[in-house]
Amino acid sequence: MTVQAMVPRMTEICGRDGVVTDPAELRTYECDGLTSHRSAPALVVLPETAEQVAAIVTECARAGVPFVARGSGTGLSGGALPHADGVLIVTSRMRKIIAIDPVSQRAIVEPGVTNLAVSTAARPYGYFYAPDPSSQVVCSVGGNVAENSGGAHCLKHGFTVHHVTGLQIVTPAGELTWLGDGTGAAPGYDLVGAFTGSEGTLGIVTKIVVKLTRIPQVITTLLAAFETTGAGGAAVSAIIGAGILPAAIEMMDALAIEAAEAAVACHYPPGAGAVLIVELDGPEADVRRDSAAVRELCRQAGCTEIREADDPAERAVIWAGRKSAFAAVGRICSAYIVQDGVVPRTALGEVLDKIAALAEASGVRVANVFHAGDGNLHPLVLYNDASPREAAAAEEVSGAILDLCIQHGGSITGEHGVGMDKSRYMPKMFSADDLATMQLLRCAFDPAGLCNPGKIFPTPRLCGEVPGVRRGVHPLAASGQAEQF
Amino acid sequence: MTGASVPGALARACRAVRPAGPRDAVAGVMPAWVASPDSADEASALLAAATEHELAVVPRGSGTRIAWGAPPSRCDLVLDTLRLDRVLEHAAGDLVVRVQAGVTMRRLAEVLAAAGQQLALDEPAGPPNGARVALPNGARAGSPTVGGMLATGAAGPRRLRYGTPRDLVIGITVVRSDGTVAKSGGKVVKNVAGYDLGKLYAGSYGTLGLITEATFRLHPLPAATGFVTAGYAGTPAATRAVAAAAASDLAPAAIEIDRPGRDAMVRVAVLLEGDPAGVSERAAQMRGVLGAGTATSDTAPPWWGAVSPGEHTGSPAERTVIRISFWAGALPGVLDAIDTSASAAGLDPAVAGSAAAGVLHAVLGAGAAPDAVAQFLADLREALAGLEPGFAGGEGPPARASAVVVSAPAAVRDIVDVWGPVPALSLMRALKDQFDPGHVMSPGRFAGGI
Numbered sequence: 001m002t003v004q005a006m007v008p009r010m011t012e013i014c015g016r017d018g019v020v021t022d023p024a025e026l027r028t029y030e031c032d033g034l035t036s037h038r039s040a041p042a043l044v045v046l047p048e049t050a051e052q053v054a055a056i057v058t059e060c061a062r063a064g065v066p067f068v069a070r071g072s073g074t075g076l077s078g079g080a081l082p083h084a085d086g087v088l089i090v091t092s093r094m095r096k097i098i099a100i101d102p103v104s105q106r107a108i109v110e111p112g113v114t115n116l117a118v119s120t121a122a123r124p125y126g127y128f129y130a131p132d133p134s135s136q137v138v139c140s141v142g143g144n145v146a147e148n149s150g151g152a153h154c155l156k157h158g159f160t161v162h163h164v165t166g167l168q169i170v171t172p173a174g175e176l177t178w179l180g181d182g183t184g185a186a187p188g189y190d191l192v193g194a195f196t197g198s199e200g201t202l203g204i205v206t207k208i209v210v211k212l213t214r215i216p217q218v219i220t221t222l223l224a225a226f227e228t229t230g231a232g233g234a235a236v237s238a239i240i241g242a243g244i245l246p247a248a249i250e251m252m253d254a255l256a257i258e259a260a261e262a263a264v265a266c267h268y269p270p271g272a273g274a275v276l277i278v279e280l281d282g283p284e285a286d287v288r289r290d291s292a293a294v295r296e297l298c299r300q301a302g303c304t305e306i307r308e309a310d311d312p313a314e315r316a317v318i319w320a321g322r323k324s325a326f327a328a329v330g331r332i333c334s335a336y337i338v339q340d341g342v343v344p345r346t347a348l349g350e351v352l353d354k355i356a357a358l359a360e361a362s363g364v365r366v367a368n369v370f371h372a373g374d375g376n377l378h379p380l381v382l383y384n385d386a387s388p389r390e391a392a393a394a395e396e397v398s399g400a401i402l403d404l405c406i407q408h409g410g411s412i413t414g415e416h417g418v419g420m421d422k423s424r425y426m427p428k429m430f431s432a433d434d435l436a437t438m439q440l441l442r443c444a445f446d447p448a449g450l451c452n453p454g455k456i457f458p459t460p461r462l463c464g465e466v467p468g469v470r471r472g473v474h475p476l477a478a479s480g481q482a483e484q485f
Numbered sequence: 486m487t488g489a490s491v492p493g494a495l496a497r498a499c500r501a502v503r504p505a506g507p508r509d510a511v512a513g514v515m516p517a518w519v520a521s522p523d524s525a526d527e528a529s530a531l532l533a534a535a536t537e538h539e540l541a542v543v544p545r546g547s548g549t550r551i552a553w554g555a556p557p558s559r560c561d562l563v564l565d566t567l568r569l570d571r572v573l574e575h576a577a578g579d580l581v582v583r584v585q586a587g588v589t590m591r592r593l594a595e596v597l598a599a600a601g602q603q604l605a606l607d608e609p610a611g612p613p614n615g616a617r618v619a620l621p622n623g624a625r626a627g628s629p630t631v632g633g634m635l636a637t638g639a640a641g642p643r644r645l646r647y648g649t650p651r652d653l654v655i656g657i658t659v660v661r662s663d664g665t666v667a668k669s670g671g672k673v674v675k676n677v678a679g680y681d682l683g684k685l686y687a688g689s690y691g692t693l694g695l696i697t698e699a700t701f702r703l704h705p706l707p708a709a710t711g712f713v714t715a716g717y718a719g720t721p722a723a724t725r726a727v728a729a730a731a732a733s734d735l736a737p738a739a740i741e742i743d744r745p746g747r748d749a750m751v752r753v754a755v756l757l758e759g760d761p762a763g764v765s766e767r768a769a770q771m772r773g774v775l776g777a778g779t780a781t782s783d784t785a786p787p788w789w790g791a792v793s794p795g796e797h798t799g800s801p802a803e804r805t806v807i808r809i810s811f812w813a814g815a816l817p818g819v820l821d822a823i824d825t826s827a828s829a830a831g832l833d834p835a836v837a838g839s840a841a842a843g844v845l846h847a848v849l850g851a852g853a854a855p856d857a858v859a860q861f862l863a864d865l866r867e868a869l870a871g872l873e874p875g876f877a878g879g880e881g882p883p884a885r886a887s888a889v890v891v892s893a894p895a896a897v898r899d900i901v902d903v904w905g906p907v908p909a910l911s912l913m914r915a916l917k918d919q920f921d922p923g924h925v926m927s928p929g930r931f932a933g934g935i
Contacts, residue, residue, distance in 0.1 A: 185844055415675065
């Protein structure tokens with residue numbers, strides 16, 4: 001069945017204003033936050049209920065049509081990149097906060113609810129939702145679940161997977177079911193843990209039970225300036241080595257500082273080669289002690305200036321530069337690649353030096369803005385998009401940075417996901433057996449291979465296919481739903 | 486099983502294979518052989534050989550929890566992990582450790598403590614400063630292995646702050662039933678590359694394959710710990726105290742409750758960790774939260790983390806331990822459900838656990854007749870299923886609580902459903918079919934007969 005033939009049924013399910021068929025309008029969905037990959041979907045549907053999602057997926061499964069879920073479309077790895085011959089299921093109309101249960105420290109929300117909205121709803125009770133990706137004003141909790149989103153404060157508070165205790169999903173066969181019971185200790189396999197971070201390949205989440213975290217007694221933010229990123233990196237190691245667990249440790253290098261200064265006049269110490277932002281939260285006495293210790297460790301690491309703010313307005317001033325950094329870098333170049341590699345934090349200094357050497361050797365500018373506390377680098381590789389030569393050089397440097405991360409025992413992605421963007425790097429990190437074993441999970445949920453196909457894994461084997469053994473044509477290949485390479 | 490050729494095939498795969506003895510029984514099921522591989526490669530060859538000969542395999546570490554879960558439907562080969570005993574890499578500066586599955590938690594704790602660090606799960610020695618943790622109904626004494634702890638998903642009081650094994654594992658290496666060695670995750674704390682198989686294997690009771698290696702996120706040992714304890718004459722006052730402690734901004738690391746019998750004094754204890762001055766300041770504030778009759782101490786009360794607190798619960802092997810998980814706000818309703826169901830069955834279980842984290846254990850002693858225990862369990866499950874959510878709207882998960890028999894004497898285990906109802910069981914069965922198509926890994930031990 002073609003996708004066009006499904007329009008009447010989809011209109012029955014979602015209503016006329018819940019189905020998009022106009023080519024110009026379809027094109028507005030052609031990419032997510034990773035704009036270098038584009039593919040307009042054949043059809044967009046905007047369900048308002050879990051039952052509608054189940055009905056949509058049931059139709060797709062019956063027709064053998066691939067489908068992709070999308071929340072707010074802020075993802076940075078092309079995880080929500082539509083399938084050209086498939087249906088894009090957009091959850092942005094499912095934005096009800098169903099319940100806040102402060103005594104159980106839980107909330108139940110629909111997938112289209114924005115990340116920040118959960119914290120806003122929980123604040124009157126003294127709680128917040130801890131994972132805070134920098135897109136939290138717009139990004140959806142459903143998307144956070146798909147990507148296992150992190151954020152600046154996951155150093156102490158953990159990632160999405162640590163804060164989700166139950167998921168209602170529509171399976172790729174169209175069945176509505178709950179994974180987990182909201183307790184975080186349901187009997188059976190931890191399907192909530194396996195589903196979180198599966199990048200939309202195991203089903204579509206329709207309700208989420210999240211943990212709420214008590215708002216800390218005190219929050220204080222320190223800004224420390226250093227001459228070099230190496231010195232800043234040494235301070236990070238010293239802080240962690242001293243047994244201090246800050247809520248966040250962020251670093252920016254000179255180029256990122258320069259861009260932020262030009263964009264938002266954040267007034268970071270002039271001439272700094274690197275700044276560290278260290279945020280501490282918790283009971284007052286502990287925060288005071290840790291703050292004094294962090295100041296001393298920064299001084300020992302050669303810090304040239306240190307500031308501290310503990311009221312919300314002053315803290316916001318310190319964070320302004322960091323939060324504006326990605327957009328600010330966009331003002332000093334026509335295009336850039338956001339990288340998302342991870343290295344053990346003790347290797348930070350060495351890897352940063354090597355990135356600088358790579359940049360210098362290739363003539364490509366690299367701005368570093370990153371989550372230093374957990375070794376999650378976000379090098380921004382700058383280029384002129386009018387020059388194919390520069391674009392190719394930037395792509396090469398970006399890939400070489402990932403190689404560096406792998407060589408140092410790290411990862412190709414800390415929080416943005418593999419998606420469309422990095423599936424080709426997966427074999428550098430994982431063996432064929434590792435990938436085949438991960439694929440078993442996929443096959444248990446989505447044997448037909450229709451749910452967000454083509455993401456995460458480089459040309460995976462079809463479910464049921466034995467390596468090295470060909471037993472005739474796979475039914476999916478025979479029916480034209482899949483190709484074998 | 487194909488008879489005489491089997492030991493040869495196993496012996497070719499692994500240098501240490503021996504016939505099983507009576508002490509190797511798994512929840513009453515007698516295996517034929519015990520093999521102790523000393524590398525993932527040996528384990529891989531063993532599993533491939535076992536699968537080829539259709540042998541059912543049960544992994545075993547220290548054996549402290551070998552009696553947990555349902556008895557296996559078959560068990561030919563026990564795969565002993567104790568020779569996989571190396572701490573492979575402790576990257577202290579990165580707060581990460583990579584270990585083989587057979588390392589005991591006690592040994593790991595010693596290695597980590599030398600660097601002022603910990604794997605923040607309360608085993609085997611509990612929180613630092615001498616607090617005691619009794620192992621629930623251990624079939625063998627001793628310290629559990631890392632692999633066993635991970636496979637059973639076990640955690641103690643500090644789950645409130647640090648979570649359970651699934652929250653701390655960042656990388657895993659497993660051997661599937663066909664001998665395939667596979668890993669996921671890595672050795673950095675922040676990593677979203679590929680599916681996270683560590684989550685799937687945590688708490689999988691050996692049914693998806695053998696865990697040979699795991700990498701964990703570590704935490705610094707706290708500079709100081711303090712306990713605030715209180716006693717209450719009735720359950721309502723105690724549950725109010727638990728809720729108040731949980732809602733405070735004093736950052737409790739654990740909140741435990743202990744009630745040896747229905748009419749006994751209910752004890753509540755709160756653990757605070759951190760800066761020494763801060764801990765004593767917060768302890769004073771926490772006393773205010775808990776109300777009259779409180780005390781502070783830098784050591785844990787004797788019942789801390791123990792799931793067998795009753796005066797008349799008998800020896801560990803005779804006890805039935807039922808783990809009840811629930812939304813913390815439902816604590817009063819859960820205690821009611823326990824009392825109502827127990828009274829109807831003529832029982833008076835001891836109840837203890839991590840009340841604020843939504844986990845309690847109900848413990849029954851040798852005197853409890855198996856029929857009565859079975860009735861209690863059935864009634865309790867029904868009552869838990871009918872618990873009113875503590876909030877408006879019925880749109881959450883249909884089940885918000887569960888009761889699982891952690892361990893029990895054979896007479897009880899044989900007549901109850903150890904696991905009870907499980908959400909999304911059909912997906913779990915599909916997973917089992919993918920990872921272990923011949924159903925040779927710990928068959929029958931897990932939820933839904935998996």
